[in-house]
Amino acid sequence: MLALFLAGCGSTPKEDFSNQGAEKLYAEAKDDMNSGAWDRAAKTLEKVEARAGGSILAQQAQLDLAYSQWKSNEKVLALATLDRFIKLNPSSPGLDYALYLRGLVNFNDNLGFLGSLAGQALAERDQRASRDAYQSFKQLIEQFPESRYASDAKLRMDYIVNSLAEYEIHVARYYYRRGAFVAAANRAQQVLSEFERSPSVQEALHIMLRSYDRLGLDTLRDDTRRVLDKNFPNSRFSLDGEGSTSGSNRPWWRPW
DSSP states (O other), X not given: OHHHXXXXXXXXXXXXXXXXXXXXXXXXXXXXXXXXXXHHHHHHHHHHHHHHTTSHHHHHHHHHHHHHHHHTTOHHHHHHHHHHHHHHOTTOTTHHXXXXXXXXXXXXXXXXXXXXXXXXXXXXXXXXHHHHHHHHHHXXXXXXXXXXXXXXXXXXXXXXXXXXXXXXXHHHHHHHHTTOHHHHHHHHXXXXXXXXXXXXXXXXXXXXXXXXXXXXXXXXXXXHXXXXXXXXXXXXXXXXOSOBOTTOSOBOOOOO
């Protein structure tokens, strides 16, 4: 509609940016952001950044540009804008927000991933975005422990750790059910190595125990059982139930 209007009437005072200052443009961009016109806001913010020439206003416009791109589902552009900001403005007062926003952009890809696992080949899922989000939040907390965004970043880091651990468990199950017991044990071992404080550690030990049992690795199986029983004596994975391990009189539960 705007294109047709301009074609018929020529440029209007609102769209003719030639005589407008960066401050006025920025005010218009903020109005568009407040009304949810993210695409239009992004275009205006690009002009503000160009006109403001490295000033604090230009830095703010760049951060708002990244936010507008993210809200427009242009995540690749948003990340590129943030990476450029972080590289060019290492001492900016907005650096903590830039790190936080970069984490949010990647973290958004992880939201609800557990609910979307059904029907997908679990071994093919890429968790790079979640790991990138974790690194951004970690950098924020390490560089700016007193930042207003630090506490929320910590909560999101905990969520990411638990999600990544659960993802590895899903992949380990995927391999186990297909008879790839070495791969299953290795993915479960990765949970212990990288996410030792996550709730998924109990099931990781259980998968390792079962995999070693199927591979005939009795020593590793028994060592893993001792670790599981010692650290999680009341774990549901230590309960008696259906099935038993080779070389052992103790039955153990099969929760899958």
